Amino acid sequence: MMLLSDIMFALVAVIHGWFLVLEVFLWNQGLYNGFLAAGVGWGLAEGHSAYGMRVRLFFGACIVMAGVFGAISTGKRTIVVVQALPALIAVFALLFAPSYHAP
Secondary structure, eight states, rough: OOHHHHHHHHHHHHHHHHHHHHIIIIIOOOOOOOOHHHHHHHHTTTTSSHHHHHHHHHHHHHHHHHHHHHHHHHHHHHIIIIIIHHHHHHHHHHHHTTTOOOO
């Protein structure tokens, strides 16, 4: 489960890095996706330490909430699938990993 969590968080960081490129350079919108990608990257860089896990959980939860809010506010359900679902899978994989100990 920890490997699944690592892979999913890496995927989430890449997805949000791509969203940053799309929104900032092509659509002239906000850059919050860059902060989300950086936060997930920070959590991955911290490794499997308790601190790194907390950072991942925080930014993972932020991404899930951003996806749900975006889907509700725009009426586009695909936002939940593309943005929130990968982060939700990453968060649950981390929480249910045998080597993870909740703070």
